[in-house]
Amino acid sequence: MRYSRYILLFFILVALSGCSGHQGKMPVEITYWTGWSGHEFEIQKGLVDRFNAGHKNIHVKILSVFGSYQKVTIAFAGGDTPDVLSAVWAEQLAGYAMRGALTPLDSYLAASKRKPDEWSPGIWNMLQYKGHTYGMAATTNATFIAYNKQIFREAGITRLPQTIAELDDAAAKCTKYDANHRFIRYGFRPSGLASWAYVFGGKWYDQKTGKITANDPHNVQALQWMASYAKKYDIRKMQGFESTFGSAESVSGPFFVGKIGMWQCGEWVEQFTKRYAKDLDWGYFPLPYPPGGRPKSMTLGGSVFVIPSDCKNKKEAWEFLNWICGPEAVSDFCKGIGNVPPLRAVAGSPRFTKSPLFAFAGNLVSSENAFGPPQMPVWRTYMDQIVRAEDFAVLGGRDPKKMLDDVQKIMEQEMTDATEVL
Amino acid sequence: MSKGHSSSKRNQTILSHIVLSSLSLLCLLPFYWLVATSLKADMQVHAMPPVWFPHPIVWENYPKAMVYIPFLHYMKNTIVICVSSVIGTVLSCSLVAYSFSKIKWPGRDALFVLVLATLMLPGQVTMIPVFAIFRWLGWIGSYKPLIVPCFLGNAFYIFLLRQFFMSIPQELSDAAKVDGATEFSIYRMIILPLSKPALITVGLFTFIGAWNDFLGPLLYLNDDTKYTLSLGLQQFVGQHGQEWQLLMAAAVVMVVPIILIFIFAQNWFVKGIALTGIKG
């Protein structure tokens, strides 16, 4: 019976060696760079800590790069990229994918049984390039018009504007001048040509033919309409009026203090109304559209999460990426920063839909007319040019058609530069 | 004669004070704004018209800002970089400036133009190759890319010190040479002591530059335990609704040591006058 002691000892030794062998295996270290800082970063960090606690075989190190284009591009140039990156914007995805900088995620998605219809169609499309998926999304925004209910009552507006004509009418009714023809309040000022072009039935790029369509007649129409507000209400006066209230996203923002009737914004506005304007009686409706235009239309964007192509630990990087863009993490992140979840199941969950605003916004994001960046490699440059055209046409009073013709010419050249085989 | 002289001098003094104080008020505006905003409650930060005197005064913004980021740790990191940068820069730039001003050698002025020329190419287009060199040396992730180049001269300060050294009469160096002094001892015993205000300026500017440097630490550091104050400051900035008042509080704490160093350095500026008793 002495043997039993030795047998027990033997088994204990085996068990110990097995344990130490298991402990000897170090977790794989994954570096994760995010463009976010401040509040958004804090939440991401909390999520990373939670992931690390629940996954003993992987240790994720998070770092903020403060949205720096230089840091990210130089890292790619120097071959010093992190394993997971959320400092690339949706509008840059196609450009990076085209140049082979990103790992295609199709096989990983299939292995983890993720399906395209988990995401809103606009979101899913923006993650693709030439038939492959190159990124994941964790957050997105809707665009709509918020209106001041009291001003609408005063102005005698009983029906929420659904067409452009009704919108123009409502804007005129909400506007009030004083004896010196200065604003007491104004009705509406459209902004964001990229979105309004879609609303008017236009498009910026033809995916089938691969052609730039900057001066599409509908785009021109949209810009002319935007410029008409600048002319009718004297844009200098509007700007001066707005600036007396400082930043729009502050306690004295013109919408929050009842100085404008309608404001084009997103679901993120709720954070500000809750903080600065609790007593504001306000509502919301989708962007009105002209005949031949698109209902519930807008642009989608946001940060995308990618795995650079020279990542050395792709399996572990994917495990983390899949989790941080999975339902649990996305739900917490979007709740924390007040954005719409790009995952339809999460957007439709009670946690979000219990707020009518978020139910509304989530519905907008999944609309078939919500478009992410077109799958072309120079969309980032294109966006800058669209903003410039808007600046010149609306604020500078130049001819909208000429401005968009210029954009057409510039972007055709940019496209050639980016894609020509040298 | 002397009475009239002293009363006109008194008038001059009073006039100077008036001009100086009124301009000072204008100059203090940015700093006052910084401090005032740092003590505001959330609602008042962006209010328009601006709130000039915060009510209530939120002192808690300061302790809150100090724990939002590891402030003291970042300050320690920043001091290490700053002090090393100052030592390297003052040492190397004074040596190189001496060569360009006090030694006559063929090709000197052409090389000096080359030194200046390196300042004329915008740094954006050399960032990638410079990063590649640091990577090849294995220095990415450490402080070396921020500190070592300081020991290899800085064109701006080389130029500055060269101008100052050239204002020092050559007779002093010549006299010392006749006595058998080496270049290095002339540099150390004559030129450096006579250039205190310039050297202090170089040290001060280097310190402040390194203290506020954002891009360098951002590009070369990948570990936030090594981060500096300027990066820490950026961590307050979020996409929507950043906590401005905490950012300002942190900025104030970042600026105050520099102001103190500056005032302290003023003593050495005055001493420069006392030493300048040179016969022309």
Place this chain on the structure above:
Amino acid sequence: MAKQIIDKNLQRPKKSKAARRNLFNGLLFASPWILGFIVFTVYAISASLYYSFCRYDILTPPHWIGMKNYTRLLTDDVIFMHSLWNTMYMVIFGLPIGLVLSLALSLLLNIKVKGISIYRAIFYIPTLVPAVALATLWMWLLNTDIGLVNVLLSKIGIAGPGWLNDPAWAKPALIMMGLWGIGGSSIIYLAGLQNIPDHLYEAAELDGANSYHKLRHVTLPMLSPIIFFNLIMGLIGSFQYFTQVYIMTNGGPQDSTLFYALYLFNRAFVDLKMGYASAMAWILFAITLVCTLLVFKTSAKWVYYEGHTNE
């Protein structure tokens, strides 16, 4: 005759020995910079020159295209020409104002009154306040209706413009904002002013000089090496003006604040056209070099180095 030849031969070794010693010492003292140049700068500069003849999108290796970047910039890029004009505006208007005011300020801060070191600190503080912190302050100061600047202007009967919202006034607004940063140049002038020996002023006073004469005949000549420095560095700096507009305007309104360095940055890192941006950088280099050499050429006439013949 033989003696003369022998004497000449005896002289030559001494001269070349001293010259060789000077060359050796000169290079030795300059060696830190030379070392840095060889290890870092040469490669970096050559690489960027190479990029300027390439299409380089940073994510893939550069591809040689010859002069195409340069020809397009110089013949077909309206935005480039506009950015160059914007920058020249800063050089022509902003630089002189900054130079004169910082010099005037340093003279003011050199007065021997009690508490002058506090004043000096006060004038230097604006340069230390982070730009991001000043953004709201400036938004108010330059506000069209209620901003301090326009309110003061209205008191003397002028209707103030839209400043940063008005393409015609955005650059003057930036020059105004830049004035708070003159403390740095003033400190450098101050250091130079300390080096002017008192006995020169005393001698001038004995000759009956008043403040203006002292300024013109003692201060300015003695300060000229430093004025030269601030002029050259101001020139180089103005050509590369970037930070303020990167933070605040990003080129607007209507390209009125799209400066050369900002356009370069956007082309390089946002549009991924580093080759094009490198060509821009080298064009700017050439312009800056020409301007600097012109200033150097004129410097012989007005820069005075104590006890040196001008070289």
